[in-house]
Amino acid sequence: MATNRTLTMIKPNAVEKGYVGAMLEKITASGFKIVALKMTQLTLTDAQEFYAVHEGKPFYEFLCEFMSSGPIVAAILEKENAVEDFRTLVGATNPEEAAEGTLRKLYGETVSLNSVHGSDSDDNARIESSFHFSRREVFK
Numbered sequence: 330m331a332t333n334r335t336l337t338m339i340k341p342n343a344v345e346k347g348y349v350g351a352m353l354e355k356i357t358a359s360g361f362k363i364v365a366l367k368m369t370q371l372t373l374t375d376a377q378e379f380y381a382v383h384e385g386k387p388f389y390e391f392l393c394e395f396m397s398s399g400p401i402v403a404a405i406l407e408k409e410n411a412v413e414d415f416r417t418l419v420g421a422t423n424p425e426e427a428a429e430g431t432l433r434k435l436y437g438e439t440v441s442l443n444s445v446h447g448s449d450s451d452d453n454a455r456i457e458s459s460f461h462f463s464r465r466e467v468f469k
């Protein structure tokens with residue numbers, strides 16, 4: 330069953346560059362409602378768990394080190410067709426290939442430092458949301 334919710338993380342490079350406000354504005358202006366929100370920092374172990382599906386890939390170690398290198402902003406977003414529509418707003422993994430107006434085109438630097446995460450399925454949205462948020466931190 331579709332949950333109409335997705336999980337996003339504004340990645341350390343985008344937080345460091347001061348893009349949090351602009352990115353949240355773009356996200357809400359695109360029709361997503363923020364139902365959970367926090368600034369936090371992953372430990373290396375957290376990042377390895379979050380990205381376990383990529384273990385063994387050449388970029389895995391750098392990805393986990395980068396994602397635990399500084400604060401991130403995590404949020405649960407609600408909208409009809411949230412997972413797919415948010416992936417569209419995020420754009421391609423490589424900012425150079427991302428469509429005009431997408432978050433990665435606007436705020437991404439490189440394929441590694443692409444500014445934002447978006448869940449790729451309803452199942453992963455649920456898993457990733459409970460990774461970051463307790464029930465008391467999620468609102469209607």
Ligand code: ADP
Nearest residue numbers: 383388392421422440441442443445446447449
């Ligand atoms: P997406 O974030 O678009 O779903 P993936 O799930 O394939 O992309 O990869 C997770 C993250 O790993 C990407 O957002 C990016 O930060 C990093 N990554 C993916 N592919 C590469 C690559 N070829 N080189 C460096 N980093 C990569």
Ligand code: MG
Nearest residue numbers: 446447448449
């Ligand atoms: Mg992915």
